[in-house]
Amino acid sequence: MKRTFVIGIGNRQRGDDAAGPDVVSRLCGTLPAQVEVVEHGGEMASLLALFEQAAAVYLVDACVSGAPPGTLRRFDVAAAPLPSEMTTVSTHGLGLSEAIEMARTLGQLPARSVVYVIEGQSFEPGASLAPTVAKAVINASRQLRLEILDLDKEKVTDA
């Protein structure tokens, strides 16, 4: 049976890059049992392996796009690629946007694929979340939970 994943991408040791993992931590235990919550480093091949098994993926990642820190945006990537300025912070050259486009090219992108991005401010090793980013983490968790529960999709604004 095809699965549903909520995937928080990032590195907890790199300041605001912890936004994705922090969102999935907050969602743990609050979602229907069949929804699987995954913390992920963002490596392309292993993301693709998750996409292949999924009917729906919800991805959360930090980004640096020039928007004010803590800006939360939602993208329906099943409909269109991530905008080019959504450069995700990855330790490798092949990250989230490449994984999404590779999955689309190979016909492996789940029919429901949604990305929440949170604009980061500082990615200093060992730093904690910036206050504005921490607030966005709470908002993202709430919106994502509502979207998954399909309770209040209207409140989630598409970017």
Added chain:
Amino acid sequence: MTRKTIKVSYLARVEGEGAFSVVVRNGKVTSAELSIFEPPRFFESLLRGRAFSEAPDITARICGICPVAYQMSTVQAMENALGITVTGPLRNLRRLLYCGEWIESHALHIYLLHAPDFLGYAGAIDMARDHGDAVRRGLALKKAGNDIMALLGGREIHPINVRVGGFYRVPHRRELATLAETLKRARELADETLRWVAGFDFPERERDYTFVALTHSEDYPLSEGRIASSRGLDIGVDQYEDYFLETHVARSTALQSRLSDGASYLVGPLARYALNFDRLPPSVRQAAHEAGLGPVCRNPYQSILVRAVEVLFACEEALRIIEAYEAPEQAAIEITPCAGIGHGATEAPRGLLYHRYRLEPDGTIIDAKIVPPTSQNQACIEEDLANFVESFLDLPDEALRHRCEQTVRNYDPCISCATHFLRLDMDRGSP
């Protein structure tokens, strides 16, 4: 005077940040420089004052592609300093973990980074539009390597289960058996990979490299051996610094390593293969032969073929280890800290990786030296550019620039390790 400059400011499909510049005057290359501008990360300094036992988890952070290599050279050097030797199933489990890294790292480079050069695509996603089955094969192969890493290392990247003296936890035989089916399939995929890359067109260029790699009396080298060269060098790992020197060049934040007489040398798949061909299982030698390879390959553009041979070897070796595995009684040898100097060298996917540590009596690290493979290959990469570019000057600018990038990517350079990404300047004079 005609003058041409080829500039690549940000070379894609390499790990890390760097650039290169080639200057041509009247049809002759006058300079070829690889510059690495990734900020240095001072890992050797931050190891000072830490406990010997912390080192494998710190050095694993040097690279997300080859963390196992860093852990393996670290534990070998520490164990050398502390006077212990890891043998039997623990040694084999380390070798199995290393096979996982070779499979995932080589599959990444073959399919996603290097193959687009041979098939004329800007990148793997473009290539996947026309070669979807091949890319799926590459991803499945990489995933098999990741599966080994996750089972033995605790997770796919930056494993957390390796310690000085062994592991924190060793798997039960039945756990490893679950990998066997994946690896049997991976071996078939590796066979298909070798046949696929054997069909590529390779520029016919060779150089008389000084190959440097580990050699071992019985095994194709991964986690241990003596250091040997194609020019007769045969030394213990503890003699490394007597024969190889690191120097600083202004254009690079990574040190460049050369032989003590100043000559360049090559580490990595071509060197390992040339110095250890007879240590490959007969089935792998046969597959290499069928792919058109002799026992020595001096054409750097064919490094993709040798990587494919090594993936096949790694699948076979992993299956052999899993079949013979009996879980050891203890996950690690007990260690009593003592003062000492230890040396370690293992074969990262990109080549020889040397570590040396000096310890206080309580096992605190006094100093550390780490020489990654890309530091050692920098001089060779520059010489390849200088030697080969002249013969490609009839190519139009865009094709010439691309050929230069391909020449650098032959080495699967991991600039992150050596200090991360590449920039090309090609100056061939005015037309």
